[in-house]
Amino acid sequence: MLSIQDLTYSFPESIQPPVFANLNMEIRQGEFVSVIGASGCGKSTLFKTIAGLLDPTHGKIMIHSSPSASTRLGQIAYMPQQDLLLPWRTVLDNCLLPWEIKPRFSKQQTISHIREMLSCFGLADVEKAYPHELSGGMKQRVAFLRTLVAGGGGGLMLLDEPFRALDAMTKREIHRWLLELWDELSQTVMLITHDLEEALLLSDRIYLLAGGVHSELQEIIVDLPRPRHYKMNYEPQFIALREELERRLYAAHTF
Numbered sequence: 261m262l263s264i265q266d267l268t269y270s271f272p273e274s275i276q277p278p279v280f281a282n283l284n285m286e287i288r289q290g291e292f293v294s295v296i297g298a299s300g301c302g303k304s305t306l307f308k309t310i311a312g313l314l315d316p317t318h319g320k321i322m323i324h325s326s327p328s329a330s331t332r333l334g335q336i337a338y339m340p341q342q343d344l345l346l347p348w349r350t351v352l353d354n355c356l357l358p359w360e361i362k363p364r365f366s367k368q369q370t371i372s373h374i375r376e377m378l379s380c381f382g383l384a385d386v387e388k389a390y391p392h393e394l395s396g397g398m399k400q401r402v403a404f405l406r407t408l409v410a411g412g413g414g415g416l417m418l419l420d421e422p423f424r425a426l427d428a429m430t431k432r433e434i435h436r437w438l439l440e441l442w443d444e445l446s447q448t449v450m451l452i453t454h455d456l457e458e459a460l461l462l463s464d465r466i467y468l469l470a471g472g473v474h475s476e477l478q479e480i481i482v483d484l485p486r487p488r489h490y491k492m493n494y495e496p497q498f499i500a501l502r503e504e505l506e507r508r509l510y511a512a513h514t515f
């Protein structure tokens with residue numbers, strides 16, 4: 261679905277070395293792929309480049325074999341680190357925004373789908389609230405839900421640390437929901453996270469990014485069986501994978 265070839269990005273007018281250089285990656289339709297790496301290694305910059313917000317300094321980004329940036333825009337739902345909710349719209353109206361831009365189903369169908377998800381995310385009571393009335397974690401859940409509505413057509417979802425402000429219980433609920441509904445959603449997802457357990461629980465593959473002139477993108481295949489369950493965290497295969505991930509992460513950032 262997504263093919264990245266020889267991708268390099270340097271901020272214009274920056275005297276720093278490139279954020280990353282000569283990256284190659286392939287994402288298949290329906291895959292869940294996490295990107296991990298030390299703070300500042302270039303993960304968000306990589307997503308902004310894929311989403312078309314930054315122009316690559318060098319290299320190609322192709323979606324369904326098309327190098328056109330405009331084709332890419334229609335296929336990608338991007339959730340940045342900041343929630344970017346519209347302050348003058350209620351929770352429900354914020355979630356409806358993708359439908360207003362690109363309607364797929366009737367408005368009524370979309371609203372009932374959103375209401376189901378609001379209830380599952382513990383947000384049913386705040387449907388009519390405005391963003392300034394919500395906690396940081398609630399705003400993040402609304403932004404995540406809106407990205408799900410935007411990406412509902414089987415496109416690519418780019419999620420930049422979507423669950424970072426959530427308490428452990430809410431995070432677990434959203435993980436459980438994602439794991440249960442994953443097959444039905446038929447989404448392709450790329451997720452940036454610093455939470456190694458989250459990456460292992462949700463992903464088919466993980467890319468470990470080390471940026472700079474000598475960038476490296478290591479691939480880790482998560483061969484845990486599906487369907488997955490959060491209790492897998494305690495199983496030997498999961499623990500072994502987690503240890504391996506920590507070892508590689510440490511090695512990639514030890515100079």
Ligand SMILES: Nc1ncnc2c1ncn2[C@@H]1O[C@H](COP(=O)(O)OP(=O)(O)OP(=O)(O)O)[C@@H](O)[C@H]1O
Pocket residue numbers: 271274279297298299300301302303304305306
């Ligand atoms: N607008 C900018 N101009 C110049 N340099 C920038 C700009 N934005 C980010 N950078 C630099 O690019 C590098 C990569 O930043 P980026 O936000 O992509 O890292 P990250 O891996 O997502 O970090 P984190 O995990 O902390 O979110 C950092 O060194 C950062 O200082």
